[in-house]
Amino acid sequence: MPDGILRRLGIADLECLVRLERAQSHPWTRGQLETTLTDGSVCVLGIESGGELSGHAVVARLPFEAELQAMLVAPDKRRRGLAARLLVAVIEQARRWGSERLLLEVRASNRAAIGLYRSTGFEEDGRRRAYYPAIPGEPAGPGRGTGAPREDAVLMSRRL
Template sequence: MSPAEGVRRLALADLETLSALEQAASPDPWTQDQLRAALSDPDTRVLGIEREGGLIGHAVVVRLPFDAELQAILVDGQARRRGLAGRLLTAVIDQAGTWRSERLLLEVRAGNEAALVLYRRAGFGEDGRRRGYYPSCVDGQREDALLMSLPLA
């Protein structure tokens, strides 16, 4: 099986299931309007991974003038630690390569251990930190954002 197998581009017809997954599994769910805009934008790809016909993960990547940016990656809580985010990330990197992007950029909560391990394993390096960028999570404290990138060119 190829690393990105089972991943397909999502379309407006997938809006309801995509929105249901966001609401069920994301700590910061996108609104339906945000998802509709992403699905409709020619410079954005929403990639999804399914099991038994149901959507269990997705990623959103945007084409910028020189780089690409990973804006979201999410796997259903019941389906984690099975390599699905790794597969989505491979498909995102392939898409950025197709766009001839120089780098794949992202920002992540400094305390999001699962995502940090995933990104570091894929070769992302840290470029900087935005202090207190994210609104409070558990303890009322704002959380830093780490800025990361993967060179592609």
């Protein structure tokens, strides 16, 4: 069983969330995080230990579905089951809302995230071509086209 307390985050967690987001190549801004934490149709879940956040997930309520908008685990806490634990809590939240499906989109090159989502029952629904800007300094790879400046989004979902 992985360590850490899983709970819903609020505006008091903004600074911890800003610190955790710095692990990303494209971190959410403080303003985006603040808006997300105060949006009544969004739930931000986090796992913390020792007063620091190890990971978080953002899920938004849509009219009939829910959308996983972000998922991040600190680099030194990965492969310990934290994201899988967050996803279980995301699914529980979406079920409480009465959502029929949980949707997400992910970079085609993001093997870790696609592995995580497949292992928790998500299936690929389609792709949005050249949806994401390229990650600076990364070579073209699967789903990006040869030398293409942008990367495909893989659209995934699972029934709730």
